[in-house]
Amino acid sequence: MKFQVISAIxxxxxxxxxxxxxxxxxxxxxxxxxxxxxxxAQMSAAKSGLYLNFPLQNATCKxxxxxxxxxxIANEELVLYSCEQEKQKVFVDRSGMGQGVVxxxxxxxxxxxxxxxxxWRVDGDKNLFFKDAxxxxxxxxxxxxxxxxxxxxxxxxGGNKGCLGMTARTLDNKNPVSCxxxxx
Numbered sequence: 001m002k003f004q005v006i007s008a009i010x011x012x013x014x015x016x017x018x019x020x021x022x023x024x025x026x027x028x029x030x031x032x033x034x035x036x037x038x039x040x041a042q043m044s045a046a047k048s049g050l051y052l053n054f055p056l057q058n059a060t061c062k063x064x065x066x067x068x069x070x071x072x073i074a075n076e077e078l079v080l081y082s083c084e085q086e087k088q089k090v091f092v093d094r095s096g097m098g099q100g101v102v103x104x105x106x107x108x109x110x111x112x113x114x115x116x117x118x119x120w121r122v123d124g125d126k127n128l129f130f131k132d133a134x135x136x137x138x139x140x141x142x143x144x145x146x147x148x149x150x151x152x153x154x155x156x157x158g159g160n161k162g163c164l165g166m167t168a169r170t171l172d173n174k175n176p177v178s179c180x181x182x183x184x
Contacts, residue, residue: 024072024074025072025073025122025172026070026071026072026081026172026173026174026176027070027071027072027122027126027170027171027172027173028042028043028066028068028069028070028071028170028171028173029042029043029069029071029128029168029169029170029171030042030043030168030169030171031043031052031137031166031167031168031169032166032167032168032169033137033164033165033166033167036164037053037144037146038052038053038137038146038164038166041053041137041146042066042067042068043068043069043148043168044057044067044068044069044145045057045059045069045080045088045104045181046058046059046181046182047182047183047184048103048104048105048183048184049101049102049103049104049147049148050069050090050102050103050104050147050148051140051145051146051147051148052137052145052146052148053144053145053146054143054145055143055144055145057069057181057182058182059179059180059181059182060179060180060182061177061178061179061180062083062177062178062179063177063178064177065177065179066177069081069179069181070173070176070177070179071090071170073120073121073122075118076118076119076120076121077089077090077117077118077120078090078117078120078128078130080104080179080181081173081176081177081178081179082178082179082180082181083178084178084180086106086107086108087106087107088104088105088106088107088180088181089104089105089117090102090103090104090117090120091103091104091105091111091112091115091116091117092115092116092119092130092150093112093113093114093115093116094114094116094133094150094152095113095114097113097114098112098114098115099149099152099154099157099158100133100136100149100150100151100152100154100157101149101150101157101158102135102148102149102150104181104183105117106183119131122170125169126169126170126171127167127168127169127170128168128169128170129168130150133150133151133152134150134151134165134166134167134168135148135149135150135151135166135168136148136149136150136151136157136163136164136165136166137149137163137164137166138157138158138160138161138162138163138164139160139161139162139163140160146164147160149163151165
């Protein structure tokens, strides 16, 4: 009797350990803001930040890249899709100093003083949020690109003017390409 119980427990444990991890939902992000320069723009990762209409993200990819970033969410953290061991995680700084800046870190890099990585989610309409705050895009002088910020109500986050609110729509990516995004 004891042998049967031990065998059953052993079998259950071995099947639980051998089970593959749940599949990640990988996605790209597209901006929605009708009649604007960012409408339908795809999100890219470069220079430690996230951008729309960025001309060349200069990522190192294992395969042909689409030119924009692919993400997934694990434990409420937004992660850039890569097969590398070190993860590249997206952070936000909602403090008065950070004013909603959005960036990404590699591996064990330290977060900014008030930086946060946990709180990302996709709602039922497939829109991306951080703790119920949406995203905005601010024009920068990098070839017509727009830097992504968290929409916290600042009129000129980081001194940027002309920012636009946007819906960050996630688009399923069933065939993601592993990329390593440069921070400089």
